Amino acid sequence: MKKTLTVITIVFINLFTNAQNSTGLSEINKEDLIKNVRILTSPDFDGRLPGSNGYINAAKFAADKFYELGLWYAGDEQYFQYLNVEYNKIKSPAVFKTIVDGDTVNGELGKDFVLRGFTGSNSFTLPVVFCGYGISRPDLYYDDYAGINVKNKIVMVFKQNPKWKNDDKDWGTNYPREKSLVAKKHGAKGILFLSLPNDEKPQPLIGSVMHGEGEQPLDFPQLHISLDAANSLLSKTGFSISDCQTKIDEKKKPLSMNLITKAQIEVNAVYKKNARTMNVVAMLEGIDEKLKEEYVIIGAHLDHVGSQAGLLFPGANDNASGSAGVLEIAKAFVKGGIQPKRSIIFVLFASEEQGLNGAKHFVESWKKGYDKIAAMINLDCIGYGDSIQVGNGKSAPNLWEIANEIDETSFNSMVERTWNGGGADATPFHEKGVPCLYFVTTNSYDHLHLPTDKVETLNPVLYEKVVRLAHLTALEIANGNYLRESVIK
Numbered sequence: 001m002k003k004t005l006t007v008i009t010i011v012f013i014n015l016f017t018n019a020q021n022s023t024g025l026s027e028i029n030k031e032d033l034i035k036n037v038r039i040l041t042s043p044d045f046d047g048r049l050p051g052s053n054g055y056i057n058a059a060k061f062a063a064d065k066f067y068e069l070g071l072w073y074a075g076d077e078q079y080f081q082y083l084n085v086e087y088n089k090i091k092s093p094a095v096f097k098t099i100v101d102g103d104t105v106n107g108e109l110g111k112d113f114v115l116r117g118f119t120g121s122n123s124f125t126l127p128v129v130f131c132g133y134g135i136s137r138p139d140l141y142y143d144d145y146a147g148i149n150v151k152n153k154i155v156m157v158f159k160q161n162p163k164w165k166n167d168d169k170d171w172g173t174n175y176p177r178e179k180s181l182v183a184k185k186h187g188a189k190g191i192l193f194l195s196l197p198n199d200e201k202p203q204p205l206i207g208s209v210m211h212g213e214g215e216q217p218l219d220f221p222q223l224h225i226s227l228d229a230a231n232s233l234l235s236k237t238g239f240s241i242s243d244c245q246t247k248i249d250e251k252k253k254p255l256s257m258n259l260i261t262k263a264q265i266e267v268n269a270v271y272k273k274n275a276r277t278m279n280v281v282a283m284l285e286g287i288d289e290k291l292k293e294e295y296v297i298i299g300a301h302l303d304h305v306g307s308q309a310g311l312l313f314p315g316a317n318d319n320a321s322g323s324a325g326v327l328e329i330a331k332a333f334v335k336g337g338i339q340p341k342r343s344i345i346f347v348l349f350a351s352e353e354q355g356l357n358g359a360k361h362f363v364e365s366w367k368k369g370y371d372k373i374a375a376m377i378n379l380d381c382i383g384y385g386d387s388i389q390v391g392n393g394k395s396a397p398n399l400w401e402i403a404n405e406i407d408e409t410s411f412n413s414m415v416e417r418t419w420n421g422g423g424a425d426a427t428p429f430h431e432k433g434v435p436c437l438y439f440v441t442t443n444s445y446d447h448l449h450l451p452t453d454k455v456e457t458l459n460p461v462l463y464e465k466v467v468r469l470a471h472l473t474a475l476e477i478a479n480g481n482y483l484r485e486s487v488i489k
Contacts, residue, residue: 023475024336028328028468030460036065036324037383038455040302041314048315049209049306050351050358051087051275058302058323059280062348065327066282069334074281074345083361085351086216087275088118088209094309095266096223098232099125104264105232110205110311110451112229115267116176116193116222117209117305123266126189128154128233128259132248133162133171134179136186140166148256151187154263156233158245159193159203159224164252175212180222190221190265194230197242198249202227206449207305207313209353221267236260268309277303279358280348284333288341288480295368296344296478297376297434298470299359300326301352301425305449316455318448321383323348325439325467332471340478342374349425352380359425363432370432374484375399375477378426378438381448382466383458385441390469392426393418396435398485403437403473410472411465415442420488433487439470 039045039061046054063079075081094115096107107113132144134157144157157179161171172178176193183191195203205224230241237257239247248255280302286292300322304315314320330346332338349358366373375396388407393400400418407414422430423438430436441462447453476482 022336022338023472024332024338025468025471027332027335028464028471030464033324033328033463033467034455034458034460036327037316037320037458040320040323041316041455043312047306047313048302048304050085050277050303050354051272052089052306055277055303059278062280062302062323062327066330066346069330071282071284071330071334071346074283075279079280079282081279081281081362081365082276083278083350083357084274085277085354085357086118087272089270090115090119090308091268091270092309093266093268095264096225097264098229099262099264100232100235107229109309111226113223113225114205114207115308116224117207118177118211118216119222119267119269120218120220121267121269122190122219122221124189125262125264126152126154128156128261128263129256130156130234130244130259131256132254133158134182135161135171136182137171140169142166142254144254144256145186146254150183152189154190154192154265155183155188156192156194156230158196160196162249164249166252173212176222177211177214180217180220181214184217184220192263193222193224194227194241196245197227198245204450207308208449209305210355216271218271221265223265233259233261233263277350279350279362282330282346284340284344286341286343286478287339291341291480292343294342294372294374296342296374296474297347297429298326298329298344298474299347299349299376299425300379301358302348303350303353305353311451313449313451314454316453316458317384317444318381318453321381321458321463322379325379325382325470328467329471329474338475341480342478344478352425356425356427360428363428370434373429373434374482376426376429376434376436377470377474378424378436379470380424380438381440381444383463384447385444385459385462387442388414388466388469389417389440389442390414391419391423391438391440392421392430392436394420395430395488396437396485399435399437399482402476402482403469406472407469411469413462413465414469430487435485435487437473439466441466
């Protein structure tokens with residue numbers, strides 16, 4: 001009897017082990033995740049700016065990983081799906097100096113200033129003029145440029161728009177390109193952006209290529225400077241930059257002024273209107289005769305904001321973490337020997353940071369019908385934080401519940417908070433009626449677009465849990481255990 005029980009026990013254990021292995025979960029481990037993030041954030045990839053050689057190297061790395069797994073090509077040319085984007089490479093030197101009473105202070109790149117991603121090139125030493133929020137809206141009875149001459153000068157403005165409104169109307173897009181073009185129209189030679197000093201947490205000096213639509217002035221430098229540098233330029237007025245914001249916000253009237261100080265600027269950038277870049281796309285075909293014509297999209301954006309004059313923005317959490325997560329999930333399906341009923345498309349999107357361009361291109365190029373996409377899973381900023389958040393659950397509650405039930409059983413790390421409306425690369429899919437989930441970690445943005453977004457800051461234990469949760473959620477969908485629901489918008 002004892003021997004029989006032992007045999008039964010062994011059989012049960014083997015069945016349990018095989019069941020576990022059939023999920024591919026054991027293939028997902030924090031060591032491989034961190035290894036791939038380390039590779040993607042290396043100087044060889046130069047911050048993965050779309051259009052750059054660094055991004056091409058990152059895309060080839062991902063394609064090689066898909067090839068090693070034996071996944072099908074799903075791009076225009078093998079794994080690559082091509083699109084054109086704007087490109088602006090900021091080269092050395094990058095100079096910003098404040099000049100007060102003849103004393104010159106050299107600004108340090110990354111500490112005292114950064115360049116806007118689509119800055120123009122030029123070199124000059126000119127007087128600085130403070131122009132509040134940098135808004136010229138006579139239709140709203142508000143104009144920071146009224147009564148002040150900025151011709152052949154450098155304009156200093158708040159990067160954000162006011163939190164209050166005139167006539168209950170919006171101020172505009174709030175994109176730096178819009179404010180730059182307004183300043184240039186008034187005769188300025190360059191612009192210095194400031195974070196709002198009175199915010200609870202003023203925005204740090206981030207690297208960013210989100211810039212909006214419109215003309216690209218090639219001779220118009222755009223810098224984001226520190227509040228200390230701004231106060232230095234204001235020092236002859238008797239006001240601090242915080243005082244200026246307070247006075248403008250209280251009176252809802254402009255407070256523009258010549259600062260009697262100068263700045264020296266030198267920027268060298270190479271701009272291309274149409275630079276070739278690519279999504280990286282692979283497919284695992286489903287085995288069910290009917291369901292294989294339906295697809296699960298598992299995606300993350302591969303790009304980041306590049307480098308500036310040698311200052312690297314590694315983008316470990318944003319979004320080497322998500323990209324490595326997609327590669328790891330692909331490995332789990334293949335090496336786990338999983339044969340899903342639905343087909344799975346693994347995609348690393350380009351140019352998310354410029355406005356979701358890669359995801360938009362993928363969606364607009366989709367020819368099989370949006371109703372054939374059972375669900376889209378997006379991984380973005382999943383390596384740093386203290387718990388798991390699965391976004392867009394209010395738009396796809398049944399889909400969200402699958403993730404929630406898996407978490408309660410296996411990880412117990414997911415918060416109840418969610419949102420609707422897509423988010424990041426899930427947005428173009430959501431807008432086409434595709435159910436989406438957006439996997440992210442809570443409190444994940446401390447290093448967002450900063451040079452400090454390095455692999456050493458990541459939380460490997462939580463990172464592994466997020467990827468495993470996303471994988472098991474995708475597995476349920478791919479195995480047909482999810483009936484596509486109508487998206488709540």
